[in-house]
Amino acid sequence: MKKIILAIYMLMLLILLSCNTSSLNELMSKTKERFIAKKEDSESIKKTQKDGKIVEQYLEEREKQIVQADPVESVNAENLVILNFPYYPQKEIEIKEEDLSPSTDEEKEAEKVISDVKSALVDLKFSKLIDDEHKLKNEYEQLESSFHTVYYAILELKNKLWGHLRQNNAKKHKHNNIERQKLTQLGQLNNNLNKKRADIDELRIKLESGLNERTSAKYFFEKAQKTLKEAIAERLKNKHSNWSRKKNSNLLAKKARNEAENALRQLETSSIAIGQIMGRKKEVEELIQEAKSVLANFKK
Missing domain, CATH: 1.20.1270 (Substrate Binding Domain Of Dnak; Chain:A; Domain 2)
Structure with missing residues (x-):
């Protein structure tokens, strides 16, 4: 950003030296527009980041409320045994x-x-x-x-x-x-x-x-x-x-x-x-x- 402003000042100095005021006015106008656009973009990015943080905080709070309202049961040994059962239980075969x-x-x-x-x-x-x-x-x-x-x-x-x-x-x-x-x-x-x-x-x-x-x-x-x-x-x-x-x-x-x-x-x-x-x-x-x-x- 500083390099751009420095370059503009150098151009302005050259234009003044050449006494071409119309070109100077045109350059100043374009520079102002670019500066305003960059400022708006910067403010938009900051606002987006701020909104994202607000949404993230909201989701975290919502998740805490859900956890407190409906706690998850711990997985014990019996649950592990049940999970290990085959998808289709084997039919007991009668052997004579x-x-x-x-x-x-x-x-x-x-x-x-x-x-x-x-x-x-x-x-x-x-x-x-x-x-x-x-x-x-x-x-x-x-x-x-x-x-x-x-x-x-x-x-x-x-x-x-x-x-x-x-x-x-x-x-x-x-x-x-x-x-x-x-x-x-x-x-x-x-x-x-x-x-x-x-x-x-x-x-x-x-x-x-x-x-x-x-x-x-x-x-x-x-x-x-x-x-x-x-x-x-x-x-x-x-x-x-x-x-x-x-x-x-x-x-x-x-x-x-x-x-x-x-x-x-x-x-x-x-x-x-x-x-x-x-x-x-x-x-x-x-x-x-x-x-x-x-x-x-x-x-x-």
Whole structure:
């Protein structure tokens, strides 16, 4: 603005020097008009800004009044849960027992292993396993008792014959050779019993382990059946859901298969262990029977 006025004064000075008053008057008139126009524009801008501030203050006051008249409720946890609900609520699906049939590859694989376990249980007559368990424990207790009875009876008879032999040697008794033969036979029998004595303790440990694995196999078999049903039910409930929920049903089916495989392994291990125990048990029983026969002959 100052630069413009300075320029005007310089022009006026030049015009005065040239003595051209008409041009000077014309220049003064135009300058006055421009000055008045700029002043009006400046006042208009100031008025507009003032009016804008008044409107802004009015809106702020109005907003405060609205807030005081109708306060907004705070969003709590329940509101958040409601907002997270799906747009369309899922319809609850009724699942019946006959609907729980395997369909996916994972479910069919689990069902196959479960069927294998069922077949193995049928062959072993699993319904009688509890009775067999009690029977095996009773047989082992009887075997252990018979073994110790025969073992100490042999030792007692052996010591008795040694005493007779020492007395007869002093008298040069004619039955010394017979008693020596009996002592030799008892010594051999005693050595055989000592070898089987360690087997008695080992048989007890293996029997308990085999029976525990059999019980564990039954547990995992029943759990696999239950898990497979859960997997099928999960698939049916989430038939139209997203991929992550469908994946959960597949994981359950794989878990059911693993449980069934575990049951089958433990059942096989248990059967092998108990079979070996029965074979070694028979050897011990034969040795006990032999010892009883020897003792009976010596008492005659």
